Amino acid sequence: MEVITTHINADFDAMASMIAAKKLYPDAVLVFPGSQEKTLREYFINSTVYIYGFKRLRDLDLDRVSRLILVDTRQISRIGRFVEILDRPGMDIHVYDHHPDAEDDIQGVFNLIKPVGATVTILTQLIRERGLEVTPEEATIMSLGLFEDTGSFTFNNTTPEDFEAAAFLLRSGADLNAVSDMVTQELTAEQVGLLNELITSAKTYGIAGIDVCIATVSVEKYVGDFAVLVHKLKDIENLDVVFALARMDDRVYLVGRSRIPEINVSTVAAYFGGGGHATAASASIKDLTLFQVENKLLEFLRSYIHPYPTAESMMTSPVIFTEPEVTVAEAGQSMIRYNINSMPVMEDGRIVGLTTRQVLEKAIFHGLEKRAVREFMTTDFSTVGPNATLLEIESYLVERHQRIVPVMEDNRVIGVITRRDLLKFLVEDQTTNARSLYGDTNLAAWSKRKNVVAVIMEQLPREIVQTLKDFGKLAKDLGMKAYAVGGFVRDLLLRRSNLDIDIVVEGDGIEFARTYAREHGIRCRFHKKFNTAVLIFPDDRRVDVASARFEYYQYPAALPIVEFSSLKMDLYRRDFTINTLALALNPGEFGQLIDFFGGQRDLKDKTIRVLHNLSLVEDPTRILRAIRFEQRFGFRIGKQTVALIRNAVRMGLLQKLGGRRLLHEIQLIMVEDDPLPPLRRMNEFAVWPVLSANILFDQKLEDLFVRLREVVSWHRLSFLDEPLERWWVYMLGLFSGLAAADVEDACGRLQFTAGQRERIAWAYRTVSGLLWGFFPAAEHKPSAIFRALQPFKPEELVFMMAKAQDETPRRAVSHYFHRYRHVSTELKGRDLKEMGVPPGPIYRVILDELLDARLNGEVKDRQEELAYLRERHAELFGGEGEVPDPAS
Known part of the structure; x- marks a missing residue:
């Protein structure tokens, strides 16, 4: 039997392509693999397409299918039950499709893939070439698919071939009135949801006097007609320039629309490898995250749209300064700490001079480090106002060789402009000021805030909620902002228990922690080098406190956005998007969830995704953390992150890790409730050769890990108060199939201590001796079993039970645990x-x-x-x- 089918939730192009394919395969049976879109179902009710013999899948005998003709799709995930017959020997698969490549594409015996507006165009061309006749009814159905998938020939994916197909179908008697009645731009529920996301996420940037709107969405599967949604966004909000970015599958799609001559969106699309027209263009981008594409888009727009800056848009703020009576040595240390080369000298809020690192270093060279800065500062200098032009700024910094130009407003310094600022501006405009479509310049406009107080009250104990509120109140009193961040926030949204709290403070984290400890009578430990602290509560609960990155980055102006950017930069250094969520704690905004990088979206999509493409290069341990989180939460690693992991493994980045760091990550995996799935995933990513090329994670080893978990669970339930180093048990299992020399090498790679190496070698020798020599020999008295097992720690005994091939040693070890090991004599x-x-x-x-x-x-x-x-x-x-x- 020959079968023609398409994708689940078939649209008009799918149905039209099936009808067209029937002309090429007249003996084939037409079968939908699942449900159809609503408009298509209505068309079935009001038309006579039943005459083409469509069959229901449940009436089809899949065992009889010898040839499968796929139209308008080639993805395994979209063909329903037909996936069951793909690998059948001798199966003849023919594929006709116009969609972009996907990771799970089917490779048929025959494949005809063309980047045209609709799949029916491909089939129509074949019908014309073979001289086949098409009835008016067939031409009308095929036209429906053609008009729908090209947006009545207005979509950017429309090609000349689509127009040629339409001309042929019109000559064949297609009823355009029927087509016009059926093809409407009515949005599906999915598209309405995407449009809402576009509107919600949209941010407007003012670049050189031009408002540019950028909106982002993220979905796991490809959604058609994205350009239609962007067009509607432009019309709804009356936007002159809009760029929409959509992450679908393993790539980011860019669609641009422009009404003004100053911005040619085809130029922007071409930068990303796409194209189009001055008013409408698109691009498909691989190997970059959504966040990276958005940043690159902004960078390109700033260089493409030539701005006319002012001093306020170029200056650095807040201002780092010193005082006249500070010693030369102290002022020099301040410059080193903040990595700057010049700064103002301030007295009673007034600027009285300038000093530079070169002057201070020369003074120290001459032994003057204890002298006051006042004696060597420059008092002849110029300042500018916030509206000073680029030419005016250049004249001071370049022509007059002034190393730094203070920006003054109302007799106070609001910022400074350095040569670095000027150079950076000439290379790329640093405008980052954004507002929502509704004019809100608050962080909520562009960081996707929502209030989760209800979740906090539901999930957390009352004393933890009060502690968080106390943190926020103290931060406000100190003029700071405090946030709960990381895994604590992630697990709160996932409704998972986690009281391991991390606090990030926009300000001095050590001062914050010390003040809290003093006011609440608890202990505090701190590390000045990293500006972090640990609060230790009476019940031994600990809270980590850290300062958000406190470097003074260049910003357009001293706006509140500056403060939040430090939090954003702190979160950007984290491993995965799901760990970048922050919870505001200050009064007035307590419970506000802050999401700069789409963490909520990825939690909803159950996806593990890195923030940027060098994430795994910077820290290869994230490879193992990605695997651990994926399996713990039942998530999946995003396609691009998968590719980055495979590339990092091929580059040998894990081999460059220190043994203790590698061991720590493996230990964390092995204390998961079920370590087998992450260990199996590590095998899929070819991680094990980093320990030993001879680790064979085959079915035999998997079976051993199943038994190990069973015995570990038995021990935990049987001896609730007895600790068990689970990671050691599983490590014994992992290395159990290796030769002694390989075990020694792997232990060396993980930097095991001498005691650990001796323990593992002794365990393998002794366990093998008992399993293959002692237990099979004869029936042993309890005393003999006790003497044989007494030297072992619980971990080795648990390993022995899992390793045993029959019940005798397992029963003996169980009796030892329960009956023998605590027996003692009354006489001493x-x-x-x-x-x-x-x-x-x-x-x-x-x-x-x-x-x-x-x-x-x-x-x-x-x-x-x-x-x-x-x-x-x-x-x-x-x-x-x-x-x-x-x-x-």
Whole structure:
């Protein structure tokens, strides 16, 4: 049987392509793989397409299918149950499609893929070439698909071939009135949702006097007609220039629209490898994240749209300064700390001079480090106002060789302009001021805020909520802003328990922590080098406090946006988007969720995604963290991040990691509730050769890990108060198939201590000896089992139970855990001494015999132990007769 099918939720182009394919494969059966779009279902009701013999999937015998003809799709994920027959030997698969390549594309025996507006165009061309006739009804159906997928020939993906196909169908009798009635620009629920996201995320940037709107959305699968949504956004908001970015699958799609001659969007699209017209253009971008594309777009626009700057738009603020009576050495240290080369000298709020690093270094060279800055500062200098022009600024910095130009307003310094600022501006405009479509310049306009107080109150204990509020109140009192960040916020939104709180303060984190500790009577530890602190509460709960990056970056003006940018930069250094969420704690904004990088979206999509393409190069341990988070949360690593991981592994970046860092990440994976999925994923990414090229993560090793987890769970439930180093148990399992030399090399790679190396080598030798020598030999008494297992720690015993091939050793180890290991004699060494036995090695012999007798059930209490001694060692107590009981 030959079957023609298409994608789930078939649209008009899908149906039209099926009808067209039927002309090429007249004996084939038409079958939809799933549901159809609403408009298509309505068309079925009101038309006579049933005459083409469409069959229901449930009425089809898949075993009879020998040829599968796919139209308007080639993705495995979109063909429903037909995926079951793809790998059948001898299956003849033919593919006709116009969509861009995707990761799960099917490769058929025959493939005809063309970048045209509609798949029906491809099939129509074949029909024309073969001289096949098309009835008016067929031509109308095929025209429906053509008009729908090209937006009535207005979409950018429309090609000359689409017009030629339309002409042929019109000559074949296509009813354009019917087409006009059916093809409407009615949006689907999915498209309405995307349009809403575009409007919500849209930010307007003022660049050289031109308002440029940029909107972003992110979806996991490809959504058609994105250009239609951008067009509607432009019309709804009456925008002159709009760029929309959509992350779909493993790439970012850019669509640009412009009404003004100053901006040719085809030039912008060409920068990203796309094209189009001056008023409408698009591009498809791979190997960049959505955040990176947005930044590159802004960079290009700033260089493309030539601005006319003012001093206020170029200056650096807040101003770093020194005072006249500060010593030369102290002022020099300030410049080193903030990595600057010049700064103003301020006295009582007034600027009285300028100084430079070169002057201070020369003074120190001459032994003048203890002299005051006042003695060497420059007092002949010029200042500018906030509206000073670029030419005026250049005249001071270049022509008059002034190293720094203060910007004054109302007799106070509001910023400074350095040569670096000027050079940076000439290279790229640093305008970052953005506002929403509704004119709000607050952070909420561009960081996607929402209030999650209800979630906080629902998920967190009352004392934790109060602690967070106390943090916010203190931050406000100190003139700072405090945020909870990272995994704590992520797990709060996921409704997962996590009280490991990290606080980021826009200000001095150590001052914040010290003040809080003093006011609440708790301990505080701090690290000046990293400007971090740890608050230690009476119940041993700890809260980490850190300062947001405190470098003085160049900003257009001293606006509140400057403060938030420091938080943004702090979050940008984190590993994955889902860990970049921040929770505002200050009064008045408590519970506001701040999302600069689409973390909420990726939580919703259950996707692990890095922030930029060098993330894994900067820290290869993120490879293992991505795998751990993916499996812990049931998420999946984004396609681009997968590609970056594979590339990082190929580059050998994991080999460059220090052993202790690598071990730490592996330990974290091995203490997950079920380490097998992440370990299996590590195998898929070819991570194991970083430890040993001979680790074979095959079915045998997977089966061992299944048994290890079962035994670990058994131990945890059986002995709730007994700690077990789970990572060590699983490490024993991982290395169990390696030769001794390979184990030693792997331990060296992980920088195991000498004690750990000795322990693992001893464990393998001894466990093997017991499993293959001791247990199979004969039925052993409890005392023999106790003596054999007593040298082992619980981790090795758990490993032994999982490694055992039959029930005998597993039962023996279980009995040892439950029955034998805590057995002891009632008589002790002091009793033997009181009984007159001379001290010496005989004590150990007697007590071991008594313990064996206890284990084997030969004695049960103190009196029976005395009787045992009377029978076995009466000579030690003066010959025959009663053995004295020292307790009597």
